[in-house]
Amino acid sequence: MLRPRDTPTRERRSLNGLWDFALDPSGGGRAAAWWTQPLTGARQIPVPASYNDIFADASVRDHVGEVWYQTSVRVPERWAGARIMLRFDAATHRATAWVNDVQVVEHEGGYTPFEADVSDIVELGAENRITVAVDNRLSWQSIPPGYVEETPDGLRQRYFHDFFNYAGLHRTVWLYTTPRSHVADLTVVTGLEGAGGTVTYQVETAGGDPGEIRVALRDAEGAEVARATGGSGELTVEGVHAWRPGEGYLYELAVELWGAGASPVDAYGLPVGIRTVRVDGIRFLINDEPFYFTGFGKHEDSAVRGKAHDDALMVHDFALMEWLGANSFRTSHYPYAEEVLEYADRHGIVVIDETPAVGINMGLSGGIFGAQGFTTFSEETVNAATQEAHRQAIRELVARDKNHPCVVVWSIANEPESDTPESRAYFEPLAAETRRLDPSRPVGFVNVMLAPADKDVISDLFDVLMLNRYYGWYVDTGDLAAAERNLEAEVGAWVEKHGKPIIFTEYGADTVAGLHSVTPNPWTEEYQVDVLEMCHRVFDRIDAVVGEQIWHFADFATAPGIMRVDGNRKGVFTRDRRPKAAAHMLRKRWQNAP
Ligand code: GCB
Numbered sequence: 001m002l003r004p005r006d007t008p009t010r011e012r013r014s015l016n017g018l019w020d021f022a023l024d025p026s027g028g029g030r031a032a033a034w035w036t037q038p039l040t041g042a043r044q045i046p047v048p049a050s051y052n053d054i055f056a057d058a059s060v061r062d063h064v065g066e067v068w069y070q071t072s073v074r075v076p077e078r079w080a081g082a083r084i085m086l087r088f089d090a091a092t093h094r095a096t097a098w099v100n101d102v103q104v105v106e107h108e109g110g111y112t113p114f115e116a117d118v119s120d121i122v123e124l125g126a127e128n129r130i131t132v133a134v135d136n137r138l139s140w141q142s143i144p145p146g147y148v149e150e151t152p153d154g155l156r157q158r159y160f161h162d163f164f165n166y167a168g169l170h171r172t173v174w175l176y177t178t179p180r181s182h183v184a185d186l187t188v189v190t191g192l193e194g195a196g197g198t199v200t201y202q203v204e205t206a207g208g209d210p211g212e213i214r215v216a217l218r219d220a221e222g223a224e225v226a227r228a229t230g231g232s233g234e235l236t237v238e239g240v241h242a243w244r245p246g247e248g249y250l251y252e253l254a255v256e257l258w259g260a261g262a263s264p265v266d267a268y269g270l271p272v273g274i275r276t277v278r279v280d281g282i283r284f285l286i287n288d289e290p291f292y293f294t295g296f297g298k299h300e301d302s303a304v305r306g307k308a309h310d311d312a313l314m315v316h317d318f319a320l321m322e323w324l325g326a327n328s329f330r331t332s333h334y335p336y337a338e339e340v341l342e343y344a345d346r347h348g349i350v351v352i353d354e355t356p357a358v359g360i361n362m363g364l365s366g367g368i369f370g371a372q373g374f375t376t377f378s379e380e381t382v383n384a385a386t387q388e389a390h391r392q393a394i395r396e397l398v399a400r401d402k403n404h405p406c407v408v409v410w411s412i413a414n415e416p417e418s419d420t421p422e423s424r425a426y427f428e429p430l431a432a433e434t435r436r437l438d439p440s441r442p443v444g445f446v447n448v449m450l451a452p453a454d455k456d457v458i459s460d461l462f463d464v465l466m467l468n469r470y471y472g473w474y475v476d477t478g479d480l481a482a483a484e485r486n487l488e489a490e491v492g493a494w495v496e497k498h499g500k501p502i503i504f505t506e507y508g509a510d511t512v513a514g515l516h517s518v519t520p521n522p523w524t525e526e527y528q529v530d531v532l533e534m535c536h537r538v539f540d541r542i543d544a545v546v547g548e549q550i551w552h553f554a555d556f557a558t559a560p561g562i563m564r565v566d567g568n569r570k571g572v573f574t575r576d577r578r579p580k581a582a583a584h585m586l587r588k589r590w591q592n593a594p
Pocket of ligand 1: 161162333367368414415468506551568570
C-alpha cells in the first residue's frame with residue numbers, strides 16, 4: 001500500500017488539527033446516525049493523539065466502546081476529475097468513517113492504514129463533513145486479544161499485554177488525489193553482486209489503461225543510474241552505493257505512466273535502499289556481513305499524546321539512540337507510524353518489524369508471569385477467527401512495509417503460547433503465509449521465558465530465535481550469580497537444539513529513576529546496570545548471540561497493577577527521556593565512548 005506523496009500528478013492535504021470529539025458511553029451513536037449532523041456536546045480534541053490522557057477526565061481515559069470524531073474540509077474545485085482518497089494512517093483499534101451522509105470505509109486493526117475512494121461522494125468547492133467512530137474494544141477475535149467485562153460499575157476492558165490500551169486517531173488523516181489511471185502499488189526487492197546492485201521491481205496499476213510504464217532509478221544526487229519500461233523487471237546499478245546499518249543511502253525509483261500527452265498521467269517516487277539480508281547458520285548477515293543488533297524494544301508512548309505519532313518525539317528518540325550508539329530497535333508490539341520507518345531508512349537504523357499480536361498467552365497476565373485462568377487456544381478464546389485476524393494483520397504489515405530497507409526481520413507475534421500442539425497448529429500456517437508474502441526477509445516470533453528450548457514446539461518454523469529473558473528480575477531476583485548461571489545454561493540449550501542466530505529482544509529490570517543503593521537492590525539504578533552487564537557477559541561468551549535489544553527504551557504507561565509503579569519502569573530513559581545510569585553504561589558499550 002503506497003504512502004500518499006505530493007508528486008507532479010498527486011496532491012495531499014493533511015486533516016490534522018483540532019476535531020470535534022464525543023464519547024458514546026451508551027453506544028447509541030449509530031442508531032441515532034451521529035454522522036448525519038454535528039456531534040452534540042462535542043469537545044475539541046487534537047488529531048493525531050490518543051484521546052485517553054488529553055482531558056482531566058477518567059471517563060474519557062477509561063472509556064470502553066466507541067468514540068466519535070468529526071471535522072469538515074473544503075475540497076478544492078481543482079480536484080475535479082481526480083481520484084480523491086480519504087486515508088487514515090491508523091485508527092486504534094477499529095473504525096468506521098463517513099463522508100457527509102455516506103459510510104465510506106470500515107477497518108479492523110489499530111496500527112495499519114486504510115482508505116476509501118471518495119471521489120463520487122465529496123462535493124467540490126464546498127465543506128464536507130467527515131465523521132469517524134473509533135472503537136477501542138478488544139475481543140478474543142481481535143489482534144491483540146482481550147475481552148470486555150460487564151461489572152456493576154460498567155464495562156471494563158481486560159487485556160493480556162503490558163501497555164495501556166490507548167486509542168483514537170493516532171496518526172495523520174489525509175485527503176489526497178491520484179489520477180484516475182494510477183500507480184496502485186510497487187514492490188521492490190534488491191540484490192548485491194560484487195560492485196553491482198539490482199532492483200527487481202513490480203508496478204501494479206489501476207483505473208484503466210496505464211499506457212506505457214516507465215521507471216528510472218536515481219541516486220541520492222538525482223542522477224539517473226538505470227531505467228526501464230514495463231510493469232516489472234530488473235534494474236542493474238554499476239558501482240552501487242549500498243544501504244547499510246549506520247548509513248541509510250537511498251536511491252529513488254521514479255515510476256511514471258505515460259499516455260499520448262506531453263507529461264506523465266501519473267508519477268510516483270519510492271525511496272529504495274539496496275541491501276541484502278539473510279541468515280547463514282548462526283550468523284545474521286546484512287550485505288553478507290555479520291550484523292550484531294544493539295538497541296531496544298520500544299513503544300509508541302509519551303505523556304499526553306499516548307500512542308500518537310509526533311515528529312519531535314521521533315527525531316528526539318532517534319537522537320538518543322544515536323547518542324547511545326544503538327543500531328536497531330523492534331517495533332514492539334505493533335507496526336509503528338510509517339514516518340518512523342522512513343526515518344530509519346534514511347538514517348541506517350535496522351528494524352525488527354512486529355505485528356500487533358501480543359498477549360496470545362494465557363500463562364501470562366498483562367505480560368507478567370501469572371496464569372489468567374483461560375486456555376489460550378479454544379473455541380471460546382483464541383480460535384480460527386482470531387487466527388484469520390492475525391493472518392490479516394500480517395498481510396497488512398507486509399503490504400505496508402515490504403519496501404523499507406530498514407526492515408530486516410518480520411516478527412509475527414510477541415510471547416505467544418509456543419509449547420503446545422495447539423500453538424504449532426496455530427503458527428505453522430502463519431509462518432508459511434509470511435514467507436509466501438515476502439520470501440526476501442527472515443521471519444521470526446518472540447519467544448517467552450515460559451517456553452525454553454526443551455518445551456518450545458514452534459521455533460523450527462522460523463529463521464531466527466528472538467528471546468525475551470528476565471533473569472535477575474522475574475526470576476533470580478536480586479541474585480545475579482544465579483541469574484548469570486541460569487541464563488547461560490538456557491542459551492546453551494537453544495544453541496544446541498537449533499543452531500540459529502539468537503537475538504535477545506528483551507532483558508532488563510524495572511528501575512525507578514533516582515533510587516540508589518550500595519548493595520544489589522532491585523528497582524535501583526545500580527541494579528539495572530548490574531542486570532544488563534550480567535546479561536552482556538553471557539551474550540559476549542556465546543557466538544550464536546547476534547543481538548541485544550534491551551527492554552525498554554523509555555518508561556511507559558500500562559494498565560494499573562501492583563507490579564507497576566505508574567507504568568513499566570524498565571526504561572533506560574524515563575518517560576520524559578532523561579537518562580538513567582544504565583544509559584551512560586550502554587553508551588560506553590555500544591559507542592565505545594569514554
Ligand atoms: C515481556 C513483554 C513486554 C513486557 C515485559 C515486562 O516479556 O514482552 O511487553 O512489558 O515483559 O516488562 O514485563
